[in-house]
Amino acid sequence: MDEVRRPGRPRDAATDRAILRAARDVLLRDGYAGLSMEKVAAAAGVGKPTLYRRWSSRVALVGDVVWHSFHAAVPGIGRPGPQAGDGATQQLTTWFRAYASSAGDPRHAAMILALTAAAAESPHDAESLYRHHTRPQYEAIVDCLRSGVESGEFRADADLEAVADALIGSVLYQLLTRTGDAAPQRAEHLLDVLLAGLRPVTRDQPGRAPRD
Amino acid sequence: MDEVRRPGRPRDAATDRAILRAARDVLLRDGYAGLSMEKVAAAAGVGKPTLYRRWSSRVALVGDVVWHSFHAAVPGIGRPGPQAGDGATQQLTTWFRAYASSAGDPRHAAMILALTAAAAESPHDAESLYRHHTRPQYEAIVDCLRSGVESGEFRADADLEAVADALIGSVLYQLLTRTGDAAPQRAEHLLDVLLAGLRPVTRDQPGRAPRD
């Protein structure tokens, strides 16, 4: 837990920030394909070894850039809120609106696309990216849904992970194929259908049972 | 309809096939990140200029590879079927099962990921990839849903495009973050929720109205 004091000159925290800022700028300007370590180093006024000392690869760097950008700009986003009083429906709605509307912001859209590009390019890196950047969010959504089940808001037999995949994937697919501009409206309508589908079954309106 | 006869030696169709086959093999072996024009040319036994004469970029080539692989291997896939007698619910179910199960096949998964990587990497190429490769499928799904609305199977006020985004995006997100192995089961469950959410409203069980 305690930071080990190694001898020699310690790393300059300002350098980390300069690199992250430069990388973010390059990412926004040139996209993931146009982001080279060389360009980032030059833009940050930093030597390449300094860069590699901190991030072992382009993917690792991009991962951190996305993480910082997301959390710095929209702190609440990323996980269903701690607005404890609300019901699960309300929490989910609030979070998904924020998430979808962030897709309409080109700065956030670029980050999501960068992460997607990194993951799609090489399955190996995808695994660690998922573990560090996407899974916490994903699990928070599932937890929220589960609390909804427990509170009786949602059907007990629904596949919560399938719903989470659909929510996140819906936004992702829009960003990949068109822009994120329509995402907020789409989000409302998707919530409309999904929440209806999640509503507990009554006698008159039985849900369609899953097969396995 | 008539193929225009240009002067000069015509291109060798066998060369096209050799290149596509080589590119597909490289894609499966090394992923999108490992696919270089040089490697493809060498594997196809072809000069680089021959390759560039036909595909102006890596993205264009990968797009075609995916298209061919998909249609050659699983002809029916890609669009909701022409099984005319079935209702929209049945058509959609049939198609989505096939689509999700193809995500479990590593060969198809690689193709979808390659397309995703290409689109995520540079928004410019994304637009043309979408137009040529994904939109037809997307529109077929929306058409299928629309016919369901007309036949009274689905609610008239549902956002059909939001549903299509959710279906495709769900599979995509699974592939990106984990594997496609769970996709078939997930697909059943997602259909379960979505179809329930699309069911026309009765007096006793009103649907939640969209906000705008």
Added chain:
Amino acid sequence: MDEVRRPGRPRDAATDRAILRAARDVLLRDGYAGLSMEKVAAAAGVGKPTLYRRWSSRVALVGDVVWHSFHAAVPGIGRPGPQAGDGATQQLTTWFRAYASSAGDPRHAAMILALTAAAAESPHDAESLYRHHTRPQYEAIVDCLRSGVESGEFRADADLEAVADALIGSVLYQLLTRTGDAAPQRAEHLLDVLLAGLRPVTRDQPGRAPRD
């Protein structure tokens, strides 16, 4: 002597001329380094095979271009004149003046340089270029000098080939290292020294004997 009538469509002599003209233009504009078969074919409005059917290589083509340009433009030049009445001294002077002054013309200079480049680049081609393009001229000069020896104008013990090398080489070296602009004046002065050195020895002013 008799032109053999081969079957099939005869070659178009106008095509030859178009190619030679195009090659000459490219040579003047882009130099020997900038002359590619591709460029010549395009400029002549001719297919590459047509070009290769007539000239087997760049060197062969350039050789012909030079030959035609030289003889078309300055018919008398190239060999010591047939002005039969003149003495050898006069013939040599007349020829060398014409030769040196042609080096001042950029069009001729380019031709000489092209020939030089071709010869210097590959010794193999140099041999055939020499045989076809330079040797006749060279031998005419030596013959002229020999006639001067026979008429008593020049020393009998002089190495006539050494003199011919010096005359031609002098102009060549000027073209290679500077321009040919100064060549005409230089030529006068070189003739002055060489003719003095070739003058038959008198008792009072013995020539320096060669060693072998």
Added chain:
Amino acid sequence: MDEVRRPGRPRDAATDRAILRAARDVLLRDGYAGLSMEKVAAAAGVGKPTLYRRWSSRVALVGDVVWHSFHAAVPGIGRPGPQAGDGATQQLTTWFRAYASSAGDPRHAAMILALTAAAAESPHDAESLYRHHTRPQYEAIVDCLRSGVESGEFRADADLEAVADALIGSVLYQLLTRTGDAAPQRAEHLLDVLLAGLRPVTRDQPGRAPRD
């Protein structure tokens, strides 16, 4: 005089030597036409960028190769000697014999031809090649001749540059059109004529006056 220490890792002098050696070998084996940057880089065990970092073009590289080969192998050559006691005639004779005999050595002949090819191919490069590689030698010859004029060994009215052109050009023309094998003998005989032509005029044997 002091070597400026630029920041960053300094260039490896051994790499320069390896490249020059490799380039020389390729030049001797394949001639100027067969020398590609790619081949040189491979032969030197060096990446192409390393090569281009030091020499911006094939011409520049060949120029340096020639310069090094000449000076490494035959230090005295290249300029009339500092054998101070000798008269100008002796100096000139000594230098020209060495120069002509070097043309008989295939290794030197290849270097001279390479330089010639480079210069003939593109007039633009020719200028800088002349300035760096040939002019110093040329001026040394003219200086030697001038000192001969001052000492009374040579005529005051002779065009010394014309003589220098003839000496160098004579060897060059031999190399281009035949081999350099005959150059040493030819050199003796050319010196014989030229020195005779340069001898100061006496009353009985007036020199032929130049025209302008």
Added chain:
DNA sequence: ATCTAAACGAGACGGTACGTCACGTCTTTTG
């Protein structure tokens, strides 16, 4: 106050791949 070890900028280095140009040969269709 000195020592020491790491961080730092700069940039050289062996590589791989880029996308283009020209090579010389080969198939086509058209005249």
Added chain:
DNA sequence: CAAAAGACGTGACGTACCGTCTCGTTTAGAT
């Protein structure tokens, strides 16, 4: 059958980055 058009395998071009490796300099903590 020649000619134009152009595809083809090959190979070199000159450039961009890769990730690693020296360099000489700076900078903090330990002595």
